[in-house]
Amino acid sequence: MTSKYQWNNIFLSIMVIALFIFPFVTDSRTWTILLTQIFIFSILAMSYDILLGYTGIVSFGHAMFFGMGAYTTAVMLDRIEPTIGVFVLSIATGMLITGIISFIVGLLTLRLKSHFFAMLTLALSGLFLVLAEKWRSVTSGNDGFTFRAPEFFKDRMMFYLVVLVCMVVVYFVLRRFVQSPLGHVLVAVRENEQRTKSLGYNTLHYKVIASVVAGVVASLAGSLYAISLRFVNTSVLTMDITLDALLMTIIGGVGTLIGPIIGAGVIELSQHFLSGLAKDYPIFERWIIFFGILYILVVIFFPSGIVGTIRQAFHKRKKQSVGKEEQSNSEEL
Amino acid sequence: MTSILKTENLTIQFGGHIAVDHVNFEMPEKHFKSIIGPNGAGKTTFFNLISGELKPTEGKVYFKNEDMSRFSSVERTRKGLGRSFQITNVFPNLTVLENVRLAVQSKEKIRYQMMRHFTSYPSLIQKAEELLELVLLRSKKHAIASQLSHGEKRKLEIAMLLALDTEVLLLDEPTAGMSLEEVPAILDVIKQIKDQGNKSILLIEHKMDMILDLSDSIMVLFNGQLLADGTPGEIMENETVQNAYLGGLYDEHIAKS
Numbered sequence: 001m002t003s004k005y006q007w008n009n010i011f012l013s014i015m016v017i018a019l020f021i022f023p024f025v026t027d028s029r030t031w032t033i034l035l036t037q038i039f040i041f042s043i044l045a046m047s048y049d050i051l052l053g054y055t056g057i058v059s060f061g062h063a064m065f066f067g068m069g070a071y072t073t074a075v076m077l078d079r080i081e082p083t084i085g086v087f088v089l090s091i092a093t094g095m096l097i098t099g100i101i102s103f104i105v106g107l108l109t110l111r112l113k114s115h116f117f118a119m120l121t122l123a124l125s126g127l128f129l130v131l132a133e134k135w136r137s138v139t140s141g142n143d144g145f146t147f148r149a150p151e152f153f154k155d156r157m158m159f160y161l162v163v164l165v166c167m168v169v170v171y172f173v174l175r176r177f178v179q180s181p182l183g184h185v186l187v188a189v190r191e192n193e194q195r196t197k198s199l200g201y202n203t204l205h206y207k208v209i210a211s212v213v214a215g216v217v218a219s220l221a222g223s224l225y226a227i228s229l230r231f232v233n234t235s236v237l238t239m240d241i242t243l244d245a246l247l248m249t250i251i252g253g254v255g256t257l258i259g260p261i262i263g264a265g266v267i268e269l270s271q272h273f274l275s276g277l278a279k280d281y282p283i284f285e286r287w288i289i290f291f292g293i294l295y296i297l298v299v300i301f302f303p304s305g306i307v308g309t310i311r312q313a314f315h316k317r318k319k320q321s322v323g324k325e326e327q328s329n330s331e332e333l
Numbered sequence: 334m335t336s337i338l339k340t341e342n343l344t345i346q347f348g349g350h351i352a353v354d355h356v357n358f359e360m361p362e363k364h365f366k367s368i369i370g371p372n373g374a375g376k377t378t379f380f381n382l383i384s385g386e387l388k389p390t391e392g393k394v395y396f397k398n399e400d401m402s403r404f405s406s407v408e409r410t411r412k413g414l415g416r417s418f419q420i421t422n423v424f425p426n427l428t429v430l431e432n433v434r435l436a437v438q439s440k441e442k443i444r445y446q447m448m449r450h451f452t453s454y455p456s457l458i459q460k461a462e463e464l465l466e467l468v469l470l471r472s473k474k475h476a477i478a479s480q481l482s483h484g485e486k487r488k489l490e491i492a493m494l495l496a497l498d499t500e501v502l503l504l505d506e507p508t509a510g511m512s513l514e515e516v517p518a519i520l521d522v523i524k525q526i527k528d529q530g531n532k533s534i535l536l537i538e539h540k541m542d543m544i545l546d547l548s549d550s551i552m553v554l555f556n557g558q559l560l561a562d563g564t565p566g567e568i569m570e571n572e573t574v575q576n577a578y579l580g581g582l583y584d585e586h587i588a589k590s
Contacts, residue, residue, distance in 0.1 A: 181438050181454065182447040188435050191424040198384070198418075200410040200439040200497065208448075 012258075023157040035226075036160045038268045039167040040224045044241075045248035045260030046174055047217035052246070053180055053255030055210040056190030058114060061121030062245055064128040065215040065242055067237035069094040069222025074232035075138060078147035087150050087227070094219040102215030106208040122239075129237040144233020153227060163224055166257060167261070170217055177213065186210055186254075218245075236241055247291070251298050253305030262306050266289075336398070337456045337533045338414075338501055343382055343392035352378045354557040355392065355413050360535065362500075365527055367536045367544045369568075370554035371578055373398055376537045377419055379554065382536075384416045385409045396501070396507040410439075415499030419506045419537070421486040425479035429470055429489055436496035464492040468522055484515030491522055502526070504536045508543070516540070523547060545569075553578060 023032055044066055051057040072094035073087065080086045109120045109203040139145075177183050189194040189203050196203050226232045235241075244267065244313045245260075252263025274287035284290075302309045339491045345353045353375045359365050370378045381387040383394050385406035394401040401409055410416075424432050434451075438444070452458070465471040468488040473481065478489060487507055494502060507523065508516045510542050520543055526532055527547060538544050544551060545565050552562040553574050560578075561571045568574055 025426075176448055176450065179450050180447045181443045181449070181451050181457075183430070183443055184435060184438070184451055185444065187427065188424055191426055192422065195418075195424065196435075197407050197420045198410060198416060198422075199436050199493070200407055201444060202407050205445075209445075 008258075016164075019164055020161070021268075029156060032156050032160050033240070034154070034268065035271055036163050036228055038161075038265050039163045040221050040228060041224045041244065041248060041264040042167050043170050043224070044218055044221035044245050045252065046170060046257055046262045047214045047221065048242075049249050049254060049257055050174065050178070050186075050210050050214040050217070052249055053253075053257075053259075054183065054190060055186045055206060055207060056114075056193075056201070057110070057210065058118045059121045059211075059214075060118050060239065060242055061105075061123075061125035061128075062218055063237050063239065063241035064125045065098045065218035066222040066241050066245075067128065067132065067227070067234075068098050068101065068237040069219030070226040071132065071139060071222075072097060072219070073096035073223035074145070074147050074226045077149065077227075078145065082150050084150045084152050087153075087223075091220060091223045094223050095216045098215040098219035099212050102212045103208060106211035107204075109209040110204060110211060110274050125237065125239065125242065129234055132234045132237050135247060136308040139232075139234070142234050144231060148230045149227050149230050159227065163228075166220065166224060170220070171257060171261070174213075174217070178257065182206070182209065184297040190255075217296050241273040247295055249305075251294070251305055253307030253309070253311075256307040256311075259305050266306070270294075335362055336360060336536070337364075337396065338383070339395040339398075340383070341393045341395070343394065344390050345382060345387060346390045352557050353382060353389075353554075356554070356557075356559045358552055358559060358562060360533060363530055363533055365534045365536070365549045365550045366545055367538060368554060369538070369541075369544060369550040369551060369578065371468060374554040375556055375557040377505055378557075380416060380505055380535075380537065380553070384414055384447075384503060410499065412499065413500040414503065415494050415497040415501065416503035417490045417494045417505055417507060419509055421490060421510075422481065423478045423486055423489050423493070425477075427478055428474065429465065429476050429478055429481065430458070430461055430474040432460060432489055433464050433492050433496050436493040437461050437464075440497050461492075461496065464496050467495070467525070468492045469518060482515075484511045484518070487511060487515075487519060488522065491519070495526070499532075500535045501535065504534065504538075506537050506539065508538065508540060516543075520546075 020033070022035070048059075048062055051059050051062070073090040076086055076090035076093065105121075105124060109117050109124075133141050153162070178186070185196065185201055185206050188199075188201070189206050191248060193203050194302060222236060225236065228257075248263035248267050249260045250263070252261065253267055255258025263321070270291070274284050274290060277284040298305065304312060336359045340356055340358050343353055343356045344351065356379060366377065370376050375471055378387065382389050385401065385404060385408075396409070396412060396414055404412065424435070427435075434457050437457045438454070441457060443454060443457070462471060462474065463589045465474055468491055470485060470488055470492065473485065478486065481489060491504075491507060494504075504523070508519050511519065523534075523536075524547065527534065536544070536547070548565055550563060551565055553568060554561040556579050561574050563571070
């Protein structure tokens with residue numbers, strides 16, 4: 001019999017193969033760009049899921065790690081040379097910097113209770129935004145700057161494939177991470193921190209590890225985002241990025257990893273179609289209002305998100321069928 | 334006899350209220366000691382001070398003659414002071430097996446492994462299942478902890494505590510909130526642990542029958558102070574204790590037995 005786990009893998013393999021084939025069967029530039037954006041935001045949302053979904057940490061400063069990755073790649077490609085080597089080096093440098101900063105930030109802030117932590121991350125994120133605005137010699141402030149991407153990425157399809165590979169690799173690495181003994185301790189921290197401590201786990205260590213992993217992955221998303229635009233400005237450090245990640249994670253389903261990918265797809269596609277409708281119906285120029293409504297409805301009626309709700313329905317059905325089977329067995333007896 | 338756990342002038346003050354007041358106590362190795370006292374006597378606070386959940390205003394806790402002052406609750410657990418809680422304290426959305434497996438994992442020091450799948454440690458799962466067998470919860474290993482009855486949650490908590498395999502077990506009212514039918518099962522588990530003879534147990538309870546059956550010694554707390562400490566017989570005959578707390582409880586117990 002095929003287990004639930006195997007079904008999951010079969011479904012994922014089909015999806016990944018379909019996405020790999022996609023750019024070879026269509027020449028729609030719009031769809032290639034749109035899907036690339038979805039993959040990038042999927043990576044960001046998965047990183048946020050490690051914090052929110054698995055460890056129960058609400059951070060309002062996740063954009064700072066995304067922004068650091070974006071700026072590191074943009075600055076290095078601009079100042080050194082736009083080659084694949086520099087691109088790879090810039091990703092590694094971005095990850096190293098965010099790793100160090102998220103470690104320090106985590107160590108200083110994660111001792112605090114959740115709401116104080118959330119406020120402090122918001123303040124720190126604001127601090128990095130101001131720093132980027134003022135440090136004009138490097139960042140060009142609010143105006144930002146354009147830069148040349150490596151020749152290899154001139155072909156949008158190649159970039160699409162690279163980003164898709166990154167998303168798949170990040171998904172499998174993070175899945176192994178959350179299914180490891182350490183990953184299970186993260187879930188324990190989310191469930192009951194005091195009890196986790198009483199079992200002999202130093203919960204601060206685990207929260208810092210989650211923060212570093214999430215930060216490093218967000219940095220990768222930032223680097224890819226900068227390449228996709230060939231432009232960077234301070235918008236990569238704004239609260240909007242964190243809210244996007246939060247929305248994608250909640251709509252897709254927290255603590256599922258696959259949920260944030262679906263959430264990123266839903267948000268990016270709705271954004272695309274709603275802004276498209278604005279040509280005929282001016283109300284859709286304010287598509288953000290619809291997002292607000294969608295967010296409220298999801299939180300009220302589907303707090304487990306798309307994946308969580310499907311899983312619950314599946315479990316309920318399974319339970320009912322087991323119940324019916326038991327009933328018919330007892331009737332036969 | 335060597336003392337495994339000792340407190341010296343242990344005191345904690347919350348504003349003007351002294352919850353635990355200069356308590357000196359000593360417990361030999363492999364000993365079963367119970368703490369009794371009316372509600373608000375400071376029993377759970379005393380546990381919190383021993384386990385490191387609270388920092389004392391004054392005084393010290395010694396575990397195997399080592400001063401525990403500088404150690405956090407996490408470090409104290411790792412050194413061998415395990416505790417259960419008065420209010421059921423499990424991981425509500427994890428399965429019963431997962432709850433115990435996490436405790437076994439901590440005991441086995443597999444705390445920071447992040448790239449191997451958790452199923453690649455079958456010994457942890459096997460040990461967790463053995464403990465669930467001991468507390469009669471094996472048949473519910475795949476149930477979500479929040480769906481268990483109150484009594485089953487208490488059993489689960491004891492399994493988690495046993496999984497840590499600590500030398501000292503601090504049991505805070507393990508039968509609190511249980512129905513009369515559920516109590517014997519917990520009592521049997523505690524008796525089994527005692528009979529194995531390799532643990533030192535400090536128990537907070539209100540059920541006097543249970544205390545008199547199990548305890549090697551009893552200490553009485555009243556208004557945060559140590560009122561008496563002695564064998565069950567000595568405590569029951571102590572007039573101060575009789576007046577302050579027990580009333581006719583001992584006579585009832587004698588009449589029953």
